[in-house]
Amino acid sequence: DQQxxxxxxxxxxxxxxxxxxxxxxxxxxxxxxxWYKKYPAEGPTFLxxxxxxxxxxxxxxxxxxxxxxxxxxxxxxxxxxxGDSAVYFCAAMDGQNFVFGPGTRLSVLP
Amino acid sequence: EAQVTQNPRYLITVTGKxxxxxxxxxxxxxxxxxxxQDPGLGLRQIYYSMNVEVTDKGDVPEGxxxxxxxxxxxxxxxxxxxxxxxxxxxxxxxxIGTGMTEAFFGQGTRLTVV
Numbered sequence: 001d002q003q004x005x006x007x008x009x010x011x012x013x014x015x016x017x018x019x020x021x022x023x024x025x026x027x028x029x030x031x032x033x034x035w036y037k038k039y040p041a042e043g044p045t046f047l048x049x050x051x052x053x054x055x056x057x058x059x060x061x062x063x064x065x066x067x068x069x070x071x072x073x074x075x076x077x078x079x080x081x082x083g084d085s086a087v088y089f090c091a092a093m094d095g096q097n098f099v100f101g102p103g104t105r106l107s108v109l110p
Numbered sequence: 111e112a113q114v115t116q117n118p119r120y121l122i123t124v125t126g127k128x129x130x131x132x133x134x135x136x137x138x139x140x141x142x143x144x145x146x147q148d149p150g151l152g153l154r155q156i157y158y159s160m161n162v163e164v165t166d167k168g169d170v171p172e173g174x175x176x177x178x179x180x181x182x183x184x185x186x187x188x189x190x191x192x193x194x195x196x197x198x199x200x201x202x203x204x205x206i207g208t209g210m211t212e213a214f215f216g217q218g219t220r221l222t223v224v
Contacts, residue, residue, distance in 0.1 A: 004152070032209050043114070043200050043215025044153070089152055093209055098143070099169070100153035 003027045004092050006101040014109050019077040021104050023090030026071065030092035030099075035064060035075050038087045038103070047088070048075070080108045112137050116201050116216035123191055123223055131186045131219050133201030139214075140206040142184040143168065144176065146197040147218075153200065159184055160206065191223040 005024045013019045023033075031052040036044035050057040050064045050073065057064050063076045077084055085108045090101040114135045123129050135142065143158035145168075155168030159178040173195055175187040184203075188195060198220050204213035 002151075006152075009150075034210060041217065043202070043217050045215070046211055046213060049209065049211050091153075091210070098155055098158075098210060100145070102150050102152040 002102070003030075004090055004099045004101040006088075006090055006104045008104050009102070010105040010107070012107045012109060013080045015082055016079045019075075019080045019084065019106055019108065021075040021077075021088050021090075021106065023073045023075075023101055024071060025073075025092050027092070027094060027099075028071070029094040032093040033064070033066060033073050034091045034093070035062075036089040036091060036100075037084075038089065044089055077106075080106075082108050082110050084108050112214060114201055114203050114214045114216040116199070116219050118219060119217065120220050121222070123221070125192055125223055126190050129188050129191060129221075131188075131199060131201075131221070133184045133186065133216060134182050135184075135203040135214065136182065137203060137205075137214065138181065139203035140181070142178070142201065142203045144174070144184070144186045145200045145202065146170065146195075147200060148197050156186070156199075191221075193223045195221065196223050197221060 034049040035047040037047045038044040048062045050066050066073045087103045087105050089103045117132045140161045144156040145153040147153045154170045157176040159165045201216040202213045
């Protein structure tokens with residue numbers, strides 16, 4: 001049973017518009033959440049994170065929202081750029097237990 | 111340059127033939143870990159190590175071994191590979207206490223077991 005779910009395998013967005021990537025989790029012990037970005041033939045790179053004591057964290061064009069009661073988080077990218085096209089992984093931590101979601105492939109169309 | 115280096119990048123092997131995938135980091139990180147990435151499943155943690163001679167199982171440790179004799183190296187050992195271990199493998203390292211936000215990943219090793 002997957003503890004971290006990303007129910008959209010892919011997403012296409014027009015350049016300049018907002019991209020919203022969603023992530024759901026089942027383990028209420030998770031206390032730290034991260035988003036990673038992965039280009040083909042490269043390892044994942046860290047993008048942004050949020051602690052469970054917050055509901056929003058912003059870094060430039062990237063904002064992560066956390067809804068603990070719904071066990072849901074989302075990554076907003078605005079405005080989206082073609083270079084944002086990649087696979088995005090949501091991840092959650094509970095101590096040293098670190099769990100990735102299956103990923104969402106984002107395509108930003110020029 | 112800070113980096114995590116995995117070797118080999120690509121490997122095709124036969125069932126039962128022992129193999130080792132090496133992982134080395136040059137950042138003096140305490141924490142190192144191995145993941146496998148499979149379609150629809152994302153990255154799953156195989157083993158992790160919090161420091162030299164300290165290793166622990168992740169979510170999918172069956173069929174794998176690791177060792178941490180030196181801080182910089184964390185090899186992944188498949189004693190008797192099977193086709194279900196065909197996957198894309200990533201090694202990562204990070205300082206302890208940073209929650210993986212400062213994690214560096216290697217470029218991956220694509221393993222095929224026939």
